[in-house]
Amino acid sequence: xxxxVILRVVTKxxxxxxxVFAIYVQFHGDYGPGGGFQAGVIAGATIILYALIYGLxxxxxxxxxxxxxxxxxxxxxxxxxxGVVGWLTGGNYLDYSHLAHDPVHGQEWGVFLVEAGVFxxxxxxxxxxFYAFAxxxxx
Amino acid sequence: MGEQxxxxxxxxxxxxxxxxxxxxxPTAAWLVTVVVSLAMPVISALLLVRVLNQGVISYHLxxxxxxxxxxxxxxxxxxxxxxxxxxxxxxxxxxxxxxVLSEIAxxxxxxxxxxxxxxxxxxxxxAITGDAFNAFVFLEISSLSSYVLIAMGxxxxxxxxxxxxxxxxxxxxxxxxxxxxxxxxxTGTLNLNLIAERIVAVESFRPVLAALAFIxxxxxxxxxxxxxxxxxxxxxxxxxxxxxxxxxxTATKVAIYLFxxxxxxVFGAGFVFADLPVTPILVALSVxxxxxxxxxxxxQSDVKRMFAYSSVGQVGYITLGLALATTTGVTGGxxxxxxxxxxxxTIFMGLGAVFFRVGRIEFQDIAGIGRRMPITMGAVAxxxxxxxxxxxxxxxxxxxxxxxxSLEVGWWWLAFLIVLSTMITVVYVGRLIEWAWFxxxxxxxxxxxxxxxxxxxPICLLAAATxxxxxxxxxxxxxxxxxxxxxxxxxx
Amino acid sequence: xxxxIALAGDVVAHYNQWITVFLMVSGLYIVIARGNMVKKLVGLxxxxxxVYLLYISAGKILSGTAPIIDPxxxxxxxxxxxxxxxxxxxxxxxxxxxxxxLVVRINEAYGTIExxxxxxxxxxx
Numbered sequence: 001x002x003x004x005v006i007l008r009v010v011t012k013x014x015x016x017x018x019x020v021f022a023i024y025v026q027f028h029g030d031y032g033p034g035g036g037f038q039a040g041v042i043a044g045a046t047i048i049l050y051a052l053i054y055g056l057x058x059x060x061x062x063x064x065x066x067x068x069x070x071x072x073x074x075x076x077x078x079x080x081x082x083g084v085v086g087w088l089t090g091g092n093y094l095d096y097s098h099l100a101h102d103p104v105h106g107q108e109w110g111v112f113l114v115e116a117g118v119f120x121x122x123x124x125x126x127x128x129x130f131y132a133f134a135x136x137x138x139x
Numbered sequence: 140m141g142e143q144x145x146x147x148x149x150x151x152x153x154x155x156x157x158x159x160x161x162x163x164x165p166t167a168a169w170l171v172t173v174v175v176s177l178a179m180p181v182i183s184a185l186l187l188v189r190v191l192n193q194g195v196i197s198y199h200l201x202x203x204x205x206x207x208x209x210x211x212x213x214x215x216x217x218x219x220x221x222x223x224x225x226x227x228x229x230x231x232x233x234x235x236x237x238x239v240l241s242e243i244a245x246x247x248x249x250x251x252x253x254x255x256x257x258x259x260x261x262x263x264x265x266a267i268t269g270d271a272f273n274a275f276v277f278l279e280i281s282s283l284s285s286y287v288l289i290a291m292g293x294x295x296x297x298x299x300x301x302x303x304x305x306x307x308x309x310x311x312x313x314x315x316x317x318x319x320x321x322x323x324x325x326t327g328t329l330n331l332n333l334i335a336e337r338i339v340a341v342e343s344f345r346p347v348l349a350a351l352a353f354i355x356x357x358x359x360x361x362x363x364x365x366x367x368x369x370x371x372x373x374x375x376x377x378x379x380x381x382x383x384x385x386x387x388x389t390a391t392k393v394a395i396y397l398f399x400x401x402x403x404x405v406f407g408a409g410f411v412f413a414d415l416p417v418t419p420i421l422v423a424l425s426v427x428x429x430x431x432x433x434x435x436x437x438x439q440s441d442v443k444r445m446f447a448y449s450s451v452g453q454v455g456y457i458t459l460g461l462a463l464a465t466t467t468g469v470t471g472g473x474x475x476x477x478x479x480x481x482x483x484x485t486i487f488m489g490l491g492a493v494f495f496r497v498g499r500i501e502f503q504d505i506a507g508i509g510r511r512m513p514i515t516m517g518a519v520a521x522x523x524x525x526x527x528x529x530x531x532x533x534x535x536x537x538x539x540x541x542x543x544x545s546l547e548v549g550w551w552w553l554a555f556l557i558v559l560s561t562m563i564t565v566v567y568v569g570r571l572i573e574w575a576w577f578x579x580x581x582x583x584x585x586x587x588x589x590x591x592x593x594x595x596x597p598i599c600l601l602a603a604a605t606x607x608x609x610x611x612x613x614x615x616x617x618x619x620x621x622x623x624x625x626x627x628x629x630x631x
Numbered sequence: 632x633x634x635x636i637a638l639a640g641d642v643v644a645h646y647n648q649w650i651t652v653f654l655m656v657s658g659l660y661i662v663i664a665r666g667n668m669v670k671k672l673v674g675l676x677x678x679x680x681x682v683y684l685l686y687i688s689a690g691k692i693l694s695g696t697a698p699i700i701d702p703x704x705x706x707x708x709x710x711x712x713x714x715x716x717x718x719x720x721x722x723x724x725x726x727x728x729x730x731x732x733l734v735v736r737i738n739e740a741y742g743t744i745e746x747x748x749x750x751x752x753x754x755x756x
Contacts, residue, residue, distance in 0.1 A: 031699060037721055073160035073253075080154050083146075086201070093146035095202035129728050136735060272715055279722045286729055295740035299749055302733045306662060309675055309726050316682050316719060317655075324689045
C-alpha cells in the first residue's frame with residue numbers, strides 16, 4: 001500500500017467541508033468576517049489541496065485550465081456589469097440604490113452580486129497561479 | 140450621458156481589457172484595443188471642453204457623497220493629463236499591430252493587449268480620481284500591468300529589469316500609502332479636496348510633515364527622479380517597443396501629475412515651497428538629473444537605453460519647473476511634460492519601426508539606417524531637434540518658459556545651466572544623427588526598406604505635432620498656464 | 632523623575648507604532664541587503680505588512696466591536712481602515728504573485744536567482 005494513505009483519505013473527507021465553508025464565508029460577509037476575497041481564497045485552496053495530494057493531472061481534468069482562464073475576466077465582468085446596471089437604472093456608476101424596490105435592499109443586492117464576481121475571479125486566479133507554477137520544471 | 144463621462148473614461152478600457160482577456164485571438168485583441176484607444180481621446184476632449192466651460196466637474200461614484208464615498212474630480216490640470224494619455228494611446232494603437240506581432244510570442248499577444256488596456260485604465264484612473272487611496276489602487280493597477288508588459292520583452296534582461304522595477308515600484312507605492320495613512324489619521328478623510336480643507340486645522344504638524352516626506356519619496360520612485368531612477372533605463376531598453384513608447388510618454392507624466400496634485404492642491408504651495416526647504420532640494424536633484432543622466436546617455440551603445448537616460452534628464456526639467464513654484468515656472472514644467480511626451484513617443488516609435496525592420500537596436504547595427512528609412516529617421520530627427528530645443532519646435536517653448544522662470548526669481552546661474560544642458564542633448568541626439576546618416580550601412584541595414592505605412596503614419600503625425608506645437612501654443616502653453624494658475628491658487 | 636516616568640509611559644503607550652516602524656525598517660533592510668531574489672520579495676512583504684498595522688492599529692476604537700450592526704452594541708470600530716487594508720492586502724498578494732512568477736522565469740533563463748551572479752552573467756555577454 002502507498003505511504004500516503006492517511007493523506008489521501010483525510011483529504012477526501014475534508015474537501016467537501018472546505019468548499020462548503022468557502023461558500024459559507026462568501027454569503028456571511030454581511031454578518032461576520034468574510035466576503036468575496038476570503039471565500040475565493042478558501043475555494044482556490046480546496047482545488048490546490050486536491051492537486052497537491054492527488055496530482056496535477058487529475059486536478060487539471062477536474063478543473064480545466066481553459067475554464068480557469070475564462071473565469072478570471074468573467075468575475076470582473078460581473079462586477080463591471082453591476083456598475084453598468086447602475087447606469088441603466090438612472091444613477092451613477094456602481095449606484096446600487098435602484099437595484100431593488102428600496103435603497104437598503106438595493107445595496108444588499110449590489111454587494112451580493114459584486115462579491116459573487118469577486119469570488120469567481122479570486123478562486124480562479126489562485127488556481128491559475130498554482131497551475132502556472134506547478135506545471136513548470138518537470139523534465 | 141455627458142454626466143457619466145468621468146466614469147466612462149476608466150470603465151471603457153477596463154471592460155475592453157476584460158473582453159480581450161476572454162477572447163485572446165491576436166487580431167480581435169488588437170481591434171478591441173484600437174476601438175478603445177480611439178474612443179479615449181474623444182471622452183477626454185469632451186471632458187476638457189466641459190471643464191473649460193463649466194469649471195470643476197465632480198462625479199460621485201456609486202452615488203455616495205464625497206465625505207464618505209469616492210469622488211472623480213476633473214479640473215483643468217487633470218483634463219490636460221487625461222487628454223495627453225488618451226491621445227498617446229490612440230496614436231500608438233495603429234502602430235502596435237505589426238510591432239507586437241513581430242516582438243511577442245503568438246500565444247501571448249492576447250494577454251499583452253489585455254495588460255496594455257489595464258495599464259491604460261490605471262493611468263487614466265490616477266489622473267481622474269479625487270480620492271487618495273483610490274489613486275494608490277490605480278497606481279498599483281497600472282504598475283503591476285507595466286511590470287508584466289516589460290517582462291514580455293525578447294531579451295532575458297527584460298525579466299531582471301521588470302523585477303527591479305517591481306521591487307522599487309512597490310516600495311514607492313507603499314511609501315505613498317504610509318503618507319496617505321498619516322494624512323487620514325490627522326484629517327479623518329481620504330478625499331483630496333477635503334484633506335486640503337482640513338489640513339490647515341490639524342492639531343499637530345509633525346505627522347503632516349512626515350506624510351509629505353513619505354508621499355514625496357514614494358511618488359519620486361514612480362516618476363524616476365534622480366537618484367531614484369535606477370529602474371528606468373533597463374526597463375525602457377529591454378521592454379517591447381510599444382511598451383517603451385507607451386510608458387515613456389505616459390507613466391512618469393501621470394506620476395508627476397500626482398506629485399503636483401499633492402504638493403500644490405493638498406499641502407499648498409505656500410507651505411511646501413515657502414516654509415520648507417523643498418525648492419532648493421528639488422532644484423538640486425533636478426539639475427543633477429539633467430546633467431548626470433544626460434552625460435551617461437552620451438556613452439550608451441544601445442539606442443533605446445540612450446533615450447531612456449534622456450528621459451530621466453527630461454523629467455528633471457519638469458520637476459525643475461514645478462520646484463520654482465511661480466506661474467511661469469509651473470507653466471514651463473507642465474508644457475515640458477506635454478511636449479516631452481510627444482517627443483519621446485515619436486522617438487521610441489521611430490526606433491520601434493527600425494527594430495521591426497532591422498531586428499537589432501545597437502548603434503553599430505543601425506549604422507546608415509537614415510538612407511534606407513529616410514522618412515522614419517527624418518521624423519526621429521525632427522523630434523530630436525525638438526528635444527534639443529531648436530526655435531520653431533515645441534521643445535523650445537518649454538525651455539524658454541523655464542529660462543524666463545529662473546530669471547524671474549533671480550537665479551541667473553540656473554538659467555545658464557539650463558542653456559548649458561542643451562549642449563549635452565545636442566551631443567547625444569547628434570550621435571544618433573551621425574550613425575544614421577554619416578556612416579556606411581551595416582550588413583543588416585543594407586537590405587531593409589522603409590517602415591510600413593501603418594507605422595509611418597503615427598510617427599509622422601507626432602513629429603508634425605512637435606513642430607506645430609512649437610508655433611501655435613494655445614493648446615499646450617495656453618492651457619498649461621491656466622492649469623498652473625489653478626494649481627498655484629491652492630484649493631480647487 | 633516623574634517627568635521621566637511620564638515620558639517612558641508615553642513611549643510604551645505607542646507600542647503599536649514602534650512595532651510598525653520596526654517591521655518597516657527590517658523589511659527595507661532585507662530588500663537592500665540581501666541578494667537572493669526570493670528573500671527580497673519576503674522583505675517587501677514584511678514591509679507591506681507594517682503598513683497594514685499602521686492603518687489598523689490607528690483605526691481601533693477602544694471598547695468598539697466589529698463594524699456589523701447588532702442590537703446589543705452601540706460603539707463600533709470604524710470600518711473604513713479595514714476596507715482599505717483588505718484592498719491593500721489583495722494588492723500585496725498580486726505583487727507577490729507577479730514577483731514570484733518573474734523569479735521563476737529568471738531562474739529558468741539564468742539558472743540562478745542571486746543578483747550578483749545574474750549581473751556577472753549579463754556583463755559577460
